[in-house]
Amino acid sequence: MASTLPAAVGFLAEVRQDGGRPLDAVFASLGSRAELKERTADQSLRTVVLHSGAPDGAHARARGRTLVLAGELYNQDELLRLLPPGQALPGTDAALVLALFDTYDAHAFRLLNGRFAALVAAPGRAVLATDHAGSVPLYVSAAPGRVLAATEAKALRTAPAGRPLAARPVRRLPGTHQVPAGTVLDIEVATGNCVTHRTWTPPLARRIMREEEAVESVRHAVEHAVRARTGADTPLVVLSGGIDSSTVAALAARRSAGPIDTVSMGTDEADEFPQARVVAGHIGSAHREITIPTADLLRRLPHTVRAAECLDPDIVEYLLPLTALYLRLGDQGRRILTGYGADIPLGGMHREDRLPELDTAVCRDMDTFDGLNEMTPTLSGIGGHWSTHPYWDRDVLDLLVSLEAGLKRRYGQDKWVLRAAMGDVLPHEVVVRPKLGVHEGSGTTSSFTRLLTDAGVPRDRVRRAKQLVVQELFDQVVVEGRQPDEVATGAVVELVADRLPAGVR
Numbered sequence: 001m002a003s004t005l006p007a008a009v010g011f012l013a014e015v016r017q018d019g020g021r022p023l024d025a026v027f028a029s030l031g032s033r034a035e036l037k038e039r040t041a042d043q044s045l046r047t048v049v050l051h052s053g054a055p056d057g058a059h060a061r062a063r064g065r066t067l068v069l070a071g072e073l074y075n076q077d078e079l080l081r082l083l084p085p086g087q088a089l090p091g092t093d094a095a096l097v098l099a100l101f102d103t104y105d106a107h108a109f110r111l112l113n114g115r116f117a118a119l120v121a122a123p124g125r126a127v128l129a130t131d132h133a134g135s136v137p138l139y140v141s142a143a144p145g146r147v148l149a150a151t152e153a154k155a156l157r158t159a160p161a162g163r164p165l166a167a168r169p170v171r172r173l174p175g176t177h178q179v180p181a182g183t184v185l186d187i188e189v190a191t192g193n194c195v196t197h198r199t200w201t202p203p204l205a206r207r208i209m210r211e212e213e214a215v216e217s218v219r220h221a222v223e224h225a226v227r228a229r230t231g232a233d234t235p236l237v238v239l240s241g242g243i244d245s246s247t248v249a250a251l252a253a254r255r256s257a258g259p260i261d262t263v264s265m266g267t268d269e270a271d272e273f274p275q276a277r278v279v280a281g282h283i284g285s286a287h288r289e290i291t292i293p294t295a296d297l298l299r300r301l302p303h304t305v306r307a308a309e310c311l312d313p314d315i316v317e318y319l320l321p322l323t324a325l326y327l328r329l330g331d332q333g334r335r336i337l338t339g340y341g342a343d344i345p346l347g348g349m350h351r352e353d354r355l356p357e358l359d360t361a362v363c364r365d366m367d368t369f370d371g372l373n374e375m376t377p378t379l380s381g382i383g384g385h386w387s388t389h390p391y392w393d394r395d396v397l398d399l400l401v402s403l404e405a406g407l408k409r410r411y412g413q414d415k416w417v418l419r420a421a422m423g424d425v426l427p428h429e430v431v432v433r434p435k436l437g438v439h440e441g442s443g444t445t446s447s448f449t450r451l452l453t454d455a456g457v458p459r460d461r462v463r464r465a466k467q468l469v470v471q472e473l474f475d476q477v478v479v480e481g482r483q484p485d486e487v488a489t490g491a492v493v494e495l496v497a498d499r500l501p502a503g504v505r
Protein backbone atom coordinates (compact mmCIF):
# COMPACT_ATOMS: atom_id res chain seq x y z
CA MET A 1 0.00 0.00 0.00
CA ALA A 2 1.08 3.58 -0.59
CA SER A 3 2.87 5.49 2.14
CA THR A 4 0.25 8.25 2.30
CA LEU A 5 -2.05 5.95 4.21
CA PRO A 6 -1.93 5.97 8.02
CA ALA A 7 0.93 3.98 9.51
CA ALA A 8 -1.62 1.45 10.81
CA VAL A 9 -5.28 0.87 10.02
CA GLY A 10 -5.96 -1.63 12.80
CA PHE A 11 -4.43 -3.49 15.73
CA LEU A 12 -4.74 -6.26 18.24
CA ALA A 13 -3.09 -5.56 21.59
CA GLU A 14 -2.68 -7.79 24.63
CA VAL A 15 -1.51 -6.40 27.95
CA ARG A 16 -0.97 -9.30 30.32
CA GLN A 17 0.16 -10.21 33.78
CA ASP A 18 -1.48 -13.66 33.50
CA GLY A 19 0.83 -15.39 31.02
CA GLY A 20 -2.18 -16.49 28.94
CA ARG A 21 -2.00 -17.70 25.35
CA PRO A 22 -1.83 -15.10 22.56
CA LEU A 23 -4.87 -14.64 20.31
CA ASP A 24 -4.97 -15.17 16.57
CA ALA A 25 -4.85 -11.76 14.88
CA VAL A 26 -7.96 -12.03 12.71
CA PHE A 27 -8.98 -8.94 10.73
CA ALA A 28 -11.30 -8.27 7.82
CA SER A 29 -9.13 -5.29 6.83
CA LEU A 30 -6.24 -6.06 4.54
CA GLY A 31 -2.72 -4.95 5.34
CA SER A 32 0.67 -6.26 6.22
CA ARG A 33 1.10 -7.44 9.77
CA ALA A 34 3.87 -6.58 12.18
CA GLU A 35 4.17 -8.05 15.64
CA LEU A 36 5.76 -6.30 18.59
CA LYS A 37 6.50 -7.95 21.93
CA GLU A 38 7.70 -6.19 25.06
CA ARG A 39 8.14 -7.28 28.62
CA THR A 40 8.48 -5.07 31.67
CA ALA A 41 8.80 -6.10 35.30
CA ASP A 42 5.07 -6.25 35.86
CA GLN A 43 3.46 -7.06 32.51
CA SER A 44 3.89 -8.05 28.89
CA LEU A 45 2.61 -6.29 25.81
CA ARG A 46 2.00 -7.95 22.47
CA THR A 47 0.65 -6.00 19.54
CA VAL A 48 -0.11 -6.95 15.97
CA VAL A 49 -0.59 -3.92 13.73
CA LEU A 50 -2.12 -3.90 10.28
CA HIS A 51 0.07 -1.52 8.40
CA SER A 52 0.78 -0.05 5.01
CA GLY A 53 4.54 -0.28 4.88
CA ALA A 54 5.81 1.63 7.91
CA PRO A 55 4.75 -0.31 11.03
CA ASP A 56 7.20 1.58 13.25
CA GLY A 57 5.08 4.68 12.72
CA ALA A 58 2.18 2.98 14.47
CA HIS A 59 4.06 2.63 17.75
CA ALA A 60 5.77 5.04 20.06
CA ARG A 61 7.75 4.19 23.17
CA ALA A 62 9.10 6.49 25.87
CA ARG A 63 9.58 6.51 29.62
CA GLY A 64 8.17 3.05 30.17
CA ARG A 65 5.06 3.62 28.08
CA THR A 66 4.13 2.25 24.69
CA LEU A 67 1.39 3.64 22.50
CA VAL A 68 -0.15 1.92 19.51
CA LEU A 69 -2.29 3.99 17.16
CA ALA A 70 -4.51 2.93 14.27
CA GLY A 71 -5.57 5.87 12.13
CA GLU A 72 -4.48 9.49 11.96
CA LEU A 73 -4.75 12.99 13.41
CA TYR A 74 -6.07 16.08 11.67
CA ASN A 75 -4.95 18.83 14.08
CA GLN A 76 -1.21 18.15 14.38
CA ASP A 77 -0.35 21.83 13.93
CA GLU A 78 -2.34 22.82 17.00
CA LEU A 79 -1.11 19.86 19.00
CA LEU A 80 2.55 20.56 18.29
CA ARG A 81 2.15 23.98 19.89
CA LEU A 82 1.40 22.24 23.20
CA LEU A 83 4.76 20.53 23.46
CA PRO A 84 7.43 22.01 25.71
CA PRO A 85 9.73 24.35 23.73
CA GLY A 86 13.00 22.82 22.64
CA GLN A 87 11.60 19.28 22.55
CA ALA A 88 12.41 17.36 19.35
CA LEU A 89 9.32 17.32 17.12
CA PRO A 90 7.61 13.94 17.06
CA GLY A 91 7.85 12.39 13.60
CA THR A 92 4.62 10.40 13.71
CA ASP A 93 1.09 10.81 15.02
CA ALA A 94 1.78 8.02 17.52
CA ALA A 95 4.86 9.82 18.88
CA LEU A 96 2.88 13.07 19.10
CA VAL A 97 0.09 11.49 21.12
CA LEU A 98 2.58 9.82 23.44
CA ALA A 99 4.38 13.15 23.98
CA LEU A 100 1.04 14.77 24.87
CA PHE A 101 0.31 11.87 27.21
CA ASP A 102 3.45 12.83 29.15
CA THR A 103 1.92 16.20 29.92
CA TYR A 104 -1.79 15.49 30.07
CA ASP A 105 -1.96 11.76 30.81
CA ALA A 106 -5.30 10.30 29.65
CA HIS A 107 -6.71 13.80 29.16
CA ALA A 108 -4.47 14.09 26.10
CA PHE A 109 -7.25 12.39 24.17
CA ARG A 110 -9.53 15.39 24.77
CA LEU A 111 -7.20 17.42 22.57
CA LEU A 112 -7.24 15.29 19.48
CA ASN A 113 -9.19 15.81 16.28
CA GLY A 114 -8.65 12.59 14.39
CA ARG A 115 -9.82 9.26 13.11
CA PHE A 116 -8.17 6.73 15.38
CA ALA A 117 -8.22 4.04 18.02
CA ALA A 118 -5.35 3.90 20.49
CA LEU A 119 -3.92 1.94 23.37
CA VAL A 120 -1.32 3.12 25.87
CA ALA A 121 0.39 0.43 27.92
CA ALA A 122 1.89 2.03 31.04
CA PRO A 123 3.10 0.36 34.22
CA GLY A 124 0.06 -1.42 35.67
CA ARG A 125 -2.32 0.31 33.24
CA ALA A 126 -3.91 -0.15 29.85
CA VAL A 127 -5.51 3.03 28.51
CA LEU A 128 -7.88 2.62 25.56
CA ALA A 129 -9.15 5.57 23.53
CA THR A 130 -11.47 6.26 20.62
CA ASP A 131 -11.78 9.45 18.60
CA HIS A 132 -14.75 11.76 19.26
CA ALA A 133 -16.98 9.77 16.91
CA GLY A 134 -15.61 6.33 17.65
CA SER A 135 -14.99 6.27 13.92
CA VAL A 136 -12.33 3.58 14.24
CA PRO A 137 -14.15 0.96 16.33
CA LEU A 138 -12.33 -0.41 19.37
CA TYR A 139 -13.23 -3.51 21.36
CA VAL A 140 -11.97 -4.70 24.71
CA SER A 141 -12.08 -7.76 26.91
CA ALA A 142 -10.65 -7.24 30.40
CA ALA A 143 -10.19 -9.55 33.38
CA PRO A 144 -7.83 -9.49 36.37
CA GLY A 145 -4.35 -9.81 34.87
CA ARG A 146 -5.22 -9.14 31.24
CA VAL A 147 -6.56 -6.46 28.90
CA LEU A 148 -7.19 -7.54 25.31
CA ALA A 149 -8.14 -4.93 22.75
CA ALA A 150 -8.68 -4.86 19.00
CA THR A 151 -10.09 -2.66 16.27
CA GLU A 152 -12.29 -5.55 15.10
CA ALA A 153 -14.48 -7.56 17.49
CA LYS A 154 -13.74 -10.78 15.63
CA ALA A 155 -10.10 -10.58 16.75
CA LEU A 156 -11.38 -11.11 20.32
CA ARG A 157 -13.83 -13.89 19.51
CA THR A 158 -11.64 -16.60 21.06
CA ALA A 159 -10.73 -14.49 24.11
CA PRO A 160 -11.64 -16.06 27.45
CA ALA A 161 -14.74 -14.38 28.93
CA GLY A 162 -13.91 -10.93 30.31
CA ARG A 163 -15.52 -9.13 33.24
CA PRO A 164 -18.41 -6.70 32.75
CA LEU A 165 -17.43 -3.12 31.88
CA ALA A 166 -19.46 0.08 31.61
CA ALA A 167 -19.56 -0.22 27.82
CA ARG A 168 -21.71 -1.86 25.15
CA PRO A 169 -21.43 -5.66 25.17
CA VAL A 170 -20.91 -7.32 21.81
CA ARG A 171 -23.55 -9.84 20.80
CA ARG A 172 -22.56 -13.41 21.64
CA LEU A 173 -18.99 -12.53 22.63
CA PRO A 174 -19.17 -12.79 26.43
CA GLY A 175 -17.19 -10.09 28.19
CA THR A 176 -16.22 -8.31 24.96
CA HIS A 177 -17.31 -4.67 24.87
CA GLN A 178 -17.10 -1.82 22.41
CA VAL A 179 -15.33 1.28 23.70
CA PRO A 180 -17.85 4.12 23.32
CA ALA A 181 -17.23 7.05 20.97
CA GLY A 182 -15.20 9.87 22.49
CA THR A 183 -14.12 7.81 25.46
CA VAL A 184 -11.02 6.78 27.34
CA LEU A 185 -11.11 3.58 29.40
CA ASP A 186 -8.30 3.61 31.95
CA ILE A 187 -7.96 0.00 33.11
CA GLU A 188 -5.88 -1.31 36.01
CA VAL A 189 -4.39 -4.49 34.59
CA ALA A 190 -4.07 -6.41 37.89
CA THR A 191 -7.77 -6.08 38.75
CA GLY A 192 -9.49 -5.19 35.48
CA ASN A 193 -10.99 -2.19 37.27
CA CYS A 194 -11.87 0.56 34.81
CA VAL A 195 -12.26 4.32 35.06
CA THR A 196 -14.16 5.97 32.20
CA HIS A 197 -13.50 9.48 30.86
CA ARG A 198 -15.74 10.97 28.19
CA THR A 199 -13.59 13.10 25.87
CA TRP A 200 -16.34 14.37 23.56
CA THR A 201 -20.07 14.67 23.55
CA PRO A 202 -22.38 16.10 20.87
CA PRO A 203 -23.19 19.77 21.52
CA LEU A 204 -26.68 20.27 22.94
CA ALA A 205 -26.84 24.05 22.68
CA ARG A 206 -27.62 25.79 19.37
CA ARG A 207 -25.71 28.73 17.95
CA ILE A 208 -27.38 31.77 16.45
CA MET A 209 -25.58 33.12 13.40
CA ARG A 210 -26.33 35.48 10.60
CA GLU A 211 -26.74 33.73 7.25
CA GLU A 212 -23.43 34.96 5.84
CA GLU A 213 -21.56 34.07 9.01
CA ALA A 214 -22.99 30.54 9.09
CA VAL A 215 -22.32 29.98 5.40
CA GLU A 216 -18.76 31.28 5.70
CA SER A 217 -18.07 29.16 8.82
CA VAL A 218 -19.35 25.99 7.20
CA ARG A 219 -17.41 26.58 4.02
CA HIS A 220 -14.24 27.28 5.95
CA ALA A 221 -14.62 24.30 8.29
CA VAL A 222 -15.34 21.77 5.52
CA GLU A 223 -12.51 23.16 3.39
CA HIS A 224 -10.12 22.80 6.30
CA ALA A 225 -11.29 19.23 7.00
CA VAL A 226 -10.83 18.26 3.36
CA ARG A 227 -7.35 19.77 3.31
CA ALA A 228 -6.36 17.92 6.51
CA ARG A 229 -7.46 14.64 4.89
CA THR A 230 -5.61 14.91 1.61
CA GLY A 231 -1.97 13.96 1.40
CA ALA A 232 0.60 14.46 -1.31
CA ASP A 233 -1.04 11.81 -3.50
CA THR A 234 -4.09 12.28 -5.72
CA PRO A 235 -7.23 12.04 -3.61
CA LEU A 236 -10.08 9.77 -4.64
CA VAL A 237 -13.60 10.92 -3.83
CA VAL A 238 -16.54 8.52 -3.92
CA LEU A 239 -19.03 10.73 -5.70
CA SER A 240 -22.80 10.43 -6.13
CA GLY A 241 -23.52 13.89 -7.48
CA GLY A 242 -25.45 14.69 -4.27
CA ILE A 243 -24.55 17.91 -2.45
CA ASP A 244 -22.50 16.18 0.26
CA SER A 245 -19.99 14.33 -1.88
CA SER A 246 -20.01 17.00 -4.61
CA THR A 247 -18.90 19.54 -2.01
CA VAL A 248 -16.04 17.32 -0.85
CA ALA A 249 -14.97 16.62 -4.44
CA ALA A 250 -15.10 20.30 -5.44
CA LEU A 251 -13.09 21.42 -2.41
CA ALA A 252 -10.54 18.63 -2.86
CA ALA A 253 -10.17 19.58 -6.53
CA ARG A 254 -9.58 23.24 -5.61
CA ARG A 255 -6.60 22.47 -3.43
CA SER A 256 -5.14 19.79 -5.69
CA ALA A 257 -2.40 20.66 -8.17
CA GLY A 258 -3.71 18.23 -10.80
CA PRO A 259 -7.11 16.63 -11.45
CA ILE A 260 -8.47 14.52 -8.62
CA ASP A 261 -10.01 11.08 -9.10
CA THR A 262 -13.71 10.47 -8.62
CA VAL A 263 -15.71 7.26 -8.85
CA SER A 264 -19.42 6.50 -8.88
CA MET A 265 -21.13 3.18 -8.38
CA GLY A 266 -24.43 2.04 -9.79
CA THR A 267 -26.20 -1.22 -10.38
CA ASP A 268 -28.02 -2.70 -13.34
CA GLU A 269 -31.20 -1.40 -11.65
CA ALA A 270 -30.34 2.14 -10.61
CA ASP A 271 -27.55 4.68 -10.64
CA GLU A 272 -26.82 8.39 -10.25
CA PHE A 273 -24.31 8.40 -13.10
CA PRO A 274 -25.73 11.44 -14.96
CA GLN A 275 -25.75 13.50 -11.76
CA ALA A 276 -22.18 12.56 -10.85
CA ARG A 277 -21.01 13.25 -14.39
CA VAL A 278 -22.18 16.87 -14.12
CA VAL A 279 -19.95 17.35 -11.09
CA ALA A 280 -16.98 15.47 -12.51
CA GLY A 281 -17.19 17.59 -15.66
CA HIS A 282 -17.42 20.79 -13.65
CA ILE A 283 -14.41 20.08 -11.43
CA GLY A 284 -12.41 18.34 -14.17
CA SER A 285 -11.84 15.10 -12.29
CA ALA A 286 -10.64 11.82 -13.78
CA HIS A 287 -13.96 10.06 -13.33
CA ARG A 288 -14.90 6.40 -13.37
CA GLU A 289 -18.26 4.64 -13.31
CA ILE A 290 -18.53 1.16 -11.88
CA THR A 291 -21.69 -0.84 -12.51
CA ILE A 292 -22.26 -3.74 -10.16
CA PRO A 293 -24.90 -6.30 -11.12
CA THR A 294 -27.55 -6.49 -8.37
CA ALA A 295 -26.86 -10.19 -7.78
CA ASP A 296 -23.17 -9.38 -7.11
CA LEU A 297 -24.17 -6.50 -4.85
CA LEU A 298 -26.36 -8.74 -2.69
CA ARG A 299 -23.58 -11.32 -2.55
CA ARG A 300 -21.52 -8.71 -0.68
CA LEU A 301 -23.86 -8.63 2.32
CA PRO A 302 -21.68 -11.04 4.35
CA HIS A 303 -18.60 -8.94 3.51
CA THR A 304 -20.38 -5.78 4.63
CA VAL A 305 -21.49 -7.23 7.96
CA ARG A 306 -18.06 -8.74 8.55
CA ALA A 307 -16.38 -5.40 7.86
CA ALA A 308 -18.78 -3.15 9.78
CA GLU A 309 -19.64 -5.62 12.58
CA CYS A 310 -23.01 -3.88 12.56
CA LEU A 311 -26.40 -5.33 13.52
CA ASP A 312 -28.58 -2.50 12.21
CA PRO A 313 -30.25 -3.43 8.91
CA ASP A 314 -30.75 0.19 7.77
CA ILE A 315 -27.08 1.00 8.25
CA VAL A 316 -26.06 -2.20 6.50
CA GLU A 317 -28.19 -1.09 3.53
CA TYR A 318 -26.29 2.20 3.35
CA LEU A 319 -22.95 0.44 3.66
CA LEU A 320 -23.53 -2.43 1.24
CA PRO A 321 -23.23 -0.43 -2.02
CA LEU A 322 -20.14 1.33 -0.72
CA THR A 323 -18.53 -1.94 0.36
CA ALA A 324 -19.23 -3.43 -3.07
CA LEU A 325 -17.67 -0.35 -4.64
CA TYR A 326 -14.55 -0.47 -2.47
CA LEU A 327 -14.07 -4.14 -3.36
CA ARG A 328 -14.22 -3.28 -7.05
CA LEU A 329 -11.83 -0.30 -7.09
CA GLY A 330 -8.89 -2.47 -7.96
CA ASP A 331 -6.20 0.14 -7.29
CA GLN A 332 -3.55 -0.32 -4.66
CA GLY A 333 -4.23 1.27 -1.27
CA ARG A 334 -6.03 4.52 -2.04
CA ARG A 335 -6.88 7.38 0.31
CA ILE A 336 -10.63 7.85 -0.16
CA LEU A 337 -12.71 10.86 0.85
CA THR A 338 -16.47 10.54 1.20
CA GLY A 339 -19.44 12.81 1.82
CA TYR A 340 -20.75 10.33 4.33
CA GLY A 341 -22.50 11.53 7.46
CA ALA A 342 -23.43 15.11 6.51
CA ASP A 343 -27.10 14.27 6.81
CA ILE A 344 -26.85 13.38 10.49
CA PRO A 345 -25.88 16.81 11.97
CA LEU A 346 -27.81 18.66 9.24
CA GLY A 347 -30.99 16.59 9.46
CA GLY A 348 -30.79 15.83 5.74
CA MET A 349 -33.01 12.76 6.02
CA HIS A 350 -35.76 14.94 7.43
CA ARG A 351 -37.99 15.73 4.50
CA GLU A 352 -40.40 18.33 5.88
CA ASP A 353 -40.38 21.91 7.07
CA ARG A 354 -41.01 21.86 10.84
CA LEU A 355 -37.96 22.91 12.89
CA PRO A 356 -38.82 21.20 16.20
CA GLU A 357 -39.01 17.85 14.41
CA LEU A 358 -35.77 18.59 12.58
CA ASP A 359 -33.87 19.29 15.79
CA THR A 360 -35.48 16.27 17.46
CA ALA A 361 -34.16 14.12 14.61
CA VAL A 362 -30.67 15.63 14.91
CA CYS A 363 -30.65 15.02 18.69
CA ARG A 364 -31.87 11.45 18.25
CA ASP A 365 -29.33 10.62 15.57
CA MET A 366 -26.47 12.17 17.55
CA ASP A 367 -27.61 10.14 20.58
CA THR A 368 -27.75 6.84 18.72
CA PHE A 369 -24.89 6.79 16.19
CA ASP A 370 -22.44 5.20 18.59
CA GLY A 371 -21.83 1.51 17.99
CA LEU A 372 -23.34 1.45 14.48
CA ASN A 373 -19.84 1.60 12.94
CA GLU A 374 -21.10 3.57 9.94
CA MET A 375 -17.79 5.37 9.64
CA THR A 376 -15.50 2.39 10.09
CA PRO A 377 -12.40 2.33 7.86
CA THR A 378 -12.76 -1.45 7.66
CA LEU A 379 -15.38 -1.07 4.90
CA SER A 380 -12.73 0.18 2.52
CA GLY A 381 -10.06 -1.73 4.44
CA ILE A 382 -11.33 -5.01 3.02
CA GLY A 383 -10.28 -3.66 -0.37
CA GLY A 384 -6.95 -2.43 1.04
CA HIS A 385 -8.00 1.25 1.09
CA TRP A 386 -8.27 3.96 3.75
CA SER A 387 -11.41 6.09 3.89
CA THR A 388 -12.04 9.31 5.75
CA HIS A 389 -15.13 11.48 6.21
CA PRO A 390 -14.69 15.29 6.36
CA TYR A 391 -18.22 15.95 7.70
CA TRP A 392 -17.36 13.97 10.81
CA ASP A 393 -14.20 15.96 11.44
CA ARG A 394 -14.50 17.06 15.08
CA ASP A 395 -14.60 20.77 14.23
CA VAL A 396 -17.03 20.34 11.34
CA LEU A 397 -19.32 18.15 13.39
CA ASP A 398 -19.28 20.52 16.39
CA LEU A 399 -20.24 23.36 14.08
CA LEU A 400 -22.91 21.56 12.06
CA VAL A 401 -24.65 20.00 15.05
CA SER A 402 -24.74 23.29 16.93
CA LEU A 403 -26.24 25.48 14.20
CA GLU A 404 -29.81 26.47 15.03
CA ALA A 405 -32.31 24.41 13.05
CA GLY A 406 -33.45 27.37 10.95
CA LEU A 407 -30.04 27.39 9.26
CA LYS A 408 -30.31 23.72 8.36
CA ARG A 409 -33.78 24.03 6.88
CA ARG A 410 -34.44 27.40 5.25
CA TYR A 411 -36.44 28.70 2.29
CA GLY A 412 -37.96 25.22 1.96
CA GLN A 413 -34.54 23.63 1.38
CA ASP A 414 -32.90 20.87 3.40
CA LYS A 415 -29.19 21.27 4.32
CA TRP A 416 -29.60 24.93 3.40
CA VAL A 417 -26.38 26.19 4.99
CA LEU A 418 -24.26 23.67 3.10
CA ARG A 419 -26.01 24.35 -0.20
CA ALA A 420 -25.60 28.09 0.30
CA ALA A 421 -21.90 27.59 1.06
CA MET A 422 -21.46 25.91 -2.33
CA GLY A 423 -23.47 28.43 -4.34
CA ASP A 424 -20.44 29.78 -6.19
CA VAL A 425 -18.49 26.51 -6.32
CA LEU A 426 -20.91 23.99 -7.82
CA PRO A 427 -23.42 24.26 -10.68
CA HIS A 428 -26.89 25.40 -9.60
CA GLU A 429 -28.52 22.05 -10.46
CA VAL A 430 -26.11 20.31 -8.08
CA VAL A 431 -26.65 22.84 -5.31
CA VAL A 432 -30.44 22.34 -5.39
CA ARG A 433 -30.48 18.59 -6.09
CA PRO A 434 -32.78 16.82 -3.61
CA LYS A 435 -31.17 14.38 -1.26
CA LEU A 436 -31.09 10.78 -2.45
CA GLY A 437 -29.67 8.13 -0.11
CA VAL A 438 -27.03 5.77 -1.46
CA HIS A 439 -29.32 2.84 -0.64
CA GLU A 440 -31.99 4.42 -2.85
CA GLY A 441 -29.81 5.63 -5.71
CA SER A 442 -28.30 2.15 -6.12
CA GLY A 443 -31.58 0.25 -5.72
CA THR A 444 -30.14 -1.58 -2.71
CA THR A 445 -33.17 -1.26 -0.44
CA SER A 446 -35.54 -2.48 -3.13
CA SER A 447 -33.37 -5.38 -4.30
CA PHE A 448 -32.79 -6.60 -0.73
CA THR A 449 -36.54 -6.37 -0.13
CA ARG A 450 -37.23 -8.34 -3.30
CA LEU A 451 -34.78 -11.05 -2.26
CA LEU A 452 -36.86 -11.54 0.88
CA THR A 453 -40.33 -11.35 -0.68
CA ASP A 454 -39.20 -13.80 -3.39
CA ALA A 455 -38.26 -16.17 -0.56
CA GLY A 456 -41.81 -15.90 0.79
CA VAL A 457 -41.44 -13.18 3.42
CA PRO A 458 -44.67 -11.13 3.65
CA ARG A 459 -44.19 -7.42 2.95
CA ASP A 460 -45.07 -6.38 6.49
CA ARG A 461 -42.36 -8.69 7.84
CA VAL A 462 -39.58 -7.46 5.56
CA ARG A 463 -37.98 -5.16 8.09
CA ARG A 464 -37.93 -7.84 10.75
CA ALA A 465 -36.55 -10.32 8.23
CA LYS A 466 -33.75 -7.91 7.23
CA GLN A 467 -32.85 -7.55 10.89
CA LEU A 468 -32.70 -11.34 11.26
CA VAL A 469 -30.61 -11.74 8.09
CA VAL A 470 -28.09 -9.21 9.37
CA GLN A 471 -28.04 -10.87 12.79
CA GLU A 472 -27.50 -14.32 11.28
CA LEU A 473 -24.72 -12.95 9.09
CA PHE A 474 -23.12 -11.32 12.13
CA ASP A 475 -23.24 -14.63 13.99
CA GLN A 476 -21.62 -16.47 11.10
CA VAL A 477 -18.90 -14.06 9.98
CA VAL A 478 -18.07 -12.32 13.27
CA VAL A 479 -18.97 -14.64 16.15
CA GLU A 480 -18.19 -17.92 14.38
CA GLY A 481 -15.39 -16.44 12.30
CA ARG A 482 -16.53 -17.82 8.93
CA GLN A 483 -15.07 -16.43 5.70
CA PRO A 484 -17.59 -14.21 3.89
CA ASP A 485 -16.98 -15.91 0.54
CA GLU A 486 -18.21 -19.15 2.13
CA VAL A 487 -21.45 -17.58 3.34
CA ALA A 488 -24.21 -17.37 0.72
CA THR A 489 -26.63 -14.48 1.17
CA GLY A 490 -29.35 -16.56 -0.51
CA ALA A 491 -28.97 -19.43 1.95
CA VAL A 492 -29.18 -17.07 4.92
CA VAL A 493 -32.30 -15.46 3.44
CA GLU A 494 -33.92 -18.92 3.05
CA LEU A 495 -33.03 -19.77 6.63
CA VAL A 496 -34.62 -16.58 7.93
CA ALA A 497 -37.71 -16.92 5.73
CA ASP A 498 -38.25 -20.47 7.06
CA ARG A 499 -37.76 -19.41 10.66
CA LEU A 500 -40.16 -16.45 10.67
CA PRO A 501 -43.15 -17.53 12.81
CA ALA A 502 -45.42 -19.55 10.54
CA GLY A 503 -48.61 -17.91 11.83
CA VAL A 504 -47.52 -14.52 10.54
CA ARG A 505 -46.35 -15.68 7.10
Ligand code: ATP
Pocket residue numbers: 237238239240241242243244245246263264265266272322325337338339340341343348434435436437438441442
Ligand atom coordinates in the same frame (compact mmCIF):
# COMPACT_ATOMS: atom_id res chain seq x y z
P1 ATP B 1 -27.12 13.61 -0.49
O1 ATP B 1 -27.15 13.11 0.93
O2 ATP B 1 -27.61 14.98 -0.62
O3 ATP B 1 -27.77 12.62 -1.42
P2 ATP B 1 -24.62 12.45 -1.14
O4 ATP B 1 -25.22 11.59 -2.20
O5 ATP B 1 -23.26 12.95 -1.38
O6 ATP B 1 -25.56 13.69 -0.86
P3 ATP B 1 -25.41 10.29 0.65
O7 ATP B 1 -26.49 9.95 -0.28
O8 ATP B 1 -25.77 10.53 2.07
O9 ATP B 1 -24.63 11.66 0.24
O10 ATP B 1 -24.29 9.16 0.54
C1 ATP B 1 -23.22 9.15 1.46
C2 ATP B 1 -21.90 9.17 0.73
O11 ATP B 1 -21.69 7.90 0.08
C3 ATP B 1 -21.78 10.17 -0.39
O12 ATP B 1 -21.49 11.45 0.10
C4 ATP B 1 -20.70 9.59 -1.26
O13 ATP B 1 -19.42 9.87 -0.77
C5 ATP B 1 -21.00 8.11 -1.15
N1 ATP B 1 -21.90 7.70 -2.24
C6 ATP B 1 -23.24 7.71 -2.23
N2 ATP B 1 -23.75 7.25 -3.39
C7 ATP B 1 -22.69 6.93 -4.16
C8 ATP B 1 -22.52 6.40 -5.47
N3 ATP B 1 -23.57 6.08 -6.22
N4 ATP B 1 -21.27 6.23 -5.94
C9 ATP B 1 -20.20 6.54 -5.19
N5 ATP B 1 -20.30 7.03 -3.95
C10 ATP B 1 -21.50 7.23 -3.43
Ligand code: MG
Pocket residue numbers: 242244245339340341342343348
Ligand atom coordinates in the same frame (compact mmCIF):
# COMPACT_ATOMS: atom_id res chain seq x y z
MG1 MG C 1 -25.63 12.68 2.21
Ligand code: MG
Pocket residue numbers: 244339340341342343344
Ligand atom coordinates in the same frame (compact mmCIF):
# COMPACT_ATOMS: atom_id res chain seq x y z
MG1 MG D 1 -24.82 11.37 3.99
Ligand code: MG
Pocket residue numbers: 240242435436437438441
Ligand atom coordinates in the same frame (compact mmCIF):
# COMPACT_ATOMS: atom_id res chain seq x y z
MG1 MG E 1 -27.02 10.80 -2.09
